Amino acid sequence: MDPKPPKLPTVVALVVTILLWGSAFVATRAVLSTGQIDPFRLALYRYLIASLALLVVAAAFRVRVPRAADVPRLVLAGFLGVGLYNACLNLGQTQMRAGAASFIVNTIPLFTALLSMAFLKDRLRPLGFAGMLLSFFGVVLIALGEGRQLELNWGAWVILLAALSWSSATIIQKPLLRTYRAIEIVSYSIWSGTITLLIFAPGLGAQVVAAELKTNLLVVYLGVFPAAIAYGCWAFVLSKYPPSRAASFLYLVPPISTMIEIAWLRDLPGTVSLIGGGLALGGVIVTNTLGRRPAVPK
Numbered sequence: 001m002d003p004k005p006p007k008l009p010t011v012v013a014l015v016v017t018i019l020l021w022g023s024a025f026v027a028t029r030a031v032l033s034t035g036q037i038d039p040f041r042l043a044l045y046r047y048l049i050a051s052l053a054l055l056v057v058a059a060a061f062r063v064r065v066p067r068a069a070d071v072p073r074l075v076l077a078g079f080l081g082v083g084l085y086n087a088c089l090n091l092g093q094t095q096m097r098a099g100a101a102s103f104i105v106n107t108i109p110l111f112t113a114l115l116s117m118a119f120l121k122d123r124l125r126p127l128g129f130a131g132m133l134l135s136f137f138g139v140v141l142i143a144l145g146e147g148r149q150l151e152l153n154w155g156a157w158v159i160l161l162a163a164l165s166w167s168s169a170t171i172i173q174k175p176l177l178r179t180y181r182a183i184e185i186v187s188y189s190i191w192s193g194t195i196t197l198l199i200f201a202p203g204l205g206a207q208v209v210a211a212e213l214k215t216n217l218l219v220v221y222l223g224v225f226p227a228a229i230a231y232g233c234w235a236f237v238l239s240k241y242p243p244s245r246a247a248s249f250l251y252l253v254p255p256i257s258t259m260i261e262i263a264w265l266r267d268l269p270g271t272v273s274l275i276g277g278g279l280a281l282g283g284v285i286v287t288n289t290l291g292r293r294p295a296v297p298k
Contacts, residue, residue, distance in 0.1 A: 010240045013233035014249060020233075022256030024226035025102065026264055031218050032093060036211040039090030040200040042219065045208065047082060047194040049223025050231075054187045057228070063184050070179070073172055074188040081169025082193020082231075087200075088162035095155025102254045104159040106139045111167035112247035119171055127290045135251035135283025141276025170247065174238060182235035190231060248287040251280045 031042055066074055089105065096104070109132055113124060124132075173185055180188075208216065237246050255277035 010237060013236045014246075017230045017233040017237065018249060018252050018256055020226040020230035021250075022253050023260050024222060024230075025253070025257040026260050027218050027222050027226070028090065029093065031215055031222070032090065034212070034215050036215050037207045037219070039094055040087055040197075041204045041207055043083075043086040043090050044194070044197040044200045044204060045219050046223045046227055047086065047190060047197060049220055050190050050227035051194045053224050053228040054190055057183065057232075058187050061181075061183050063187050064180075066180070066184070066188060070176060073176060074185075075192045077169045077172040077176075077185075078189040078192030078194075079196045080165045080172070082190055083196035085162045085166045085169070086193075087197065088158045088165065092155040092159035092162065096159060102257065103139050104156055105163055106136070106251055106254060107160065107163045108167050109247040109250055110136065111164050112170050115167055115171045116174075116242065124287075125290070128287050131283045131286030131290070132248060132251075133283070134286060135248065135280045138276040138279030138283060139251060139254050141272050141279060144272055144276075167247070170238065173235070177235070177239040182239050183232055186228075186231040186235040189235075190227065245287070248284055251284050255280055 028042070031037060032039060037045060092104075113128075113132065117123065169189070173189070176185055234246075258277060
């Protein structure tokens, strides 16, 4: 039998994650568009702030020192899900238009479902795959509805690598959630991911000093909210949901980003974008209500 419906804290954590990650797309584009901070140093700057924020949280929640045997897995998850993912995503966004980048990033649920089936024995019914493809098509419509071509240049491949990297980190983290609390997983991941980004430290100070106050405040927001807080909420969601089911909710991020763009940048979407948002939401509902099978017993 399928598990009982998620309790309120899980729903709240999922909603917060989607809203914050939706805002991150717009805020990141706003920072990169200024040209004041380059993509790699933006990733480091953002996660240095997130790491500092998590030091306070970790002390309050008494985060434990991980077991030595788990350190390699924790470091690998941080490298893939924080370091490599953000470096590739930021770099790709300098070459790809917003709609195309959003389309490519949202291959994450498909990668996660396939990796989950291969390594965690998660299972989906045909309707589950149909729902994911419906959402995938909806994201494509959102991209096309912004009147931009899907130019699959080298930036597209970099963003595709980011999606695969993030999905891999999700699968690596899942077994650890049986041993560690969500706040511990997110702390280890962000700290280890930030360490891998330190190779971009030279020149960061000069860019931060030269950047406008508004730009720096946006990076602080990115570090505290879509990074520290949202990653914590996502780790909690993964402790309650199978990875493929949780990842399917990420199809909601592009519609949320579109709504934030309307409010922030006054950039109104066309009819095609609105239809795409409806399809993305519909696909998530199908996948999470009709598309799952019980996991294979161990």
